[in-house]
Amino acid sequence: MTVVTWPDEVDDILGGDLTCALAYLTPAGGTVVSAVAPIGLRDRAKGTVGFTTSLGFGRKLERIKRDPRVALAYHARKHGLGDLGNQRYVLVQGTATFEVSPDSAMLEEIGERVVPFMGPPRRGRFWDSWLSAYYRDRILVTVAVHRIVVWPDLDTEGVPEVFGEPLPVGAVSSQQPPAQGAAPRVDVPKAAANAERLAHCLLGFAQADGFPAIVPVRPTGSGPEGLHLDIPAGAPAGGRRAGLLSHDYRPKLIGLESRQHTGWLESAGTTGTYAPHTSSGFAAPANKTVLLLANGFLARRGLKRAKQEGLLEALR
Known part of the structure; x- marks a missing residue:
């Protein structure tokens, strides 16, 4: 595959955004959208970008291993390190790989890359012990870029520029509705309230x-x-499975909220109706000490579950 490269104004975004949205595919042809931390991971010479995730999100990793086609949307400059005047919306599409058991040098590099975005780590006897699982739980995902689509503004209302493979042409056929029907299965008013309340709302398909x-x-x-x-x-246009993410975050990700749905989209092109079928999410406190205590607990629980369920061996 030809290495895809990109200009400086795009590299500023890839290297500076605090968070971005990840979309991956489900076995039924749907899409899940979640927020991830890219921590400036990219290599123009190799044509790759990256992000970090956790073994605690094992289903995400299993699905990426099954179908490595992913997308990353760099959709907000807020609290990042780049030029705030650079308001481009950048969509990266490519194939993902990851190392289940990264070596110490890679984990050290990830730790160094995190500091400019989230500040130095807490150190000391207690924190070194409590957060050991959290740092050991980090998974680096590398995406070989196939295509980058760049809109001139974050609202994606202009004409995009494409680097790499041309965008596909022709109409996309509608999918067959789910066997259980396409109607909503979770609380629609609650989902709508979250989507309207949180700063960013993104659709994946x-x-x-x-x-x-x-x-x-x-x-x-x-x-x-x-x-x-x-x-x-x-x-x-038409009906298809789709994912919806509503989220917001504070500086250094100390305080964030994320609400995710999978469901059914009926689209007329620039308008649509989304029927949510599943709902998940979390809210993290705007307090670094409480956040780190929670991160340590969740990482320990995630590692224990991964070992019990044989996730590590399955991913290998």
């Missing part, structure tokens, strides 16, 4: 070439049929 795409959307209300969305960049 599969393109004609099989790669997931992520675009920002604007909630415009709801009804028994689902959430009503404006989709500035557009989505394939």
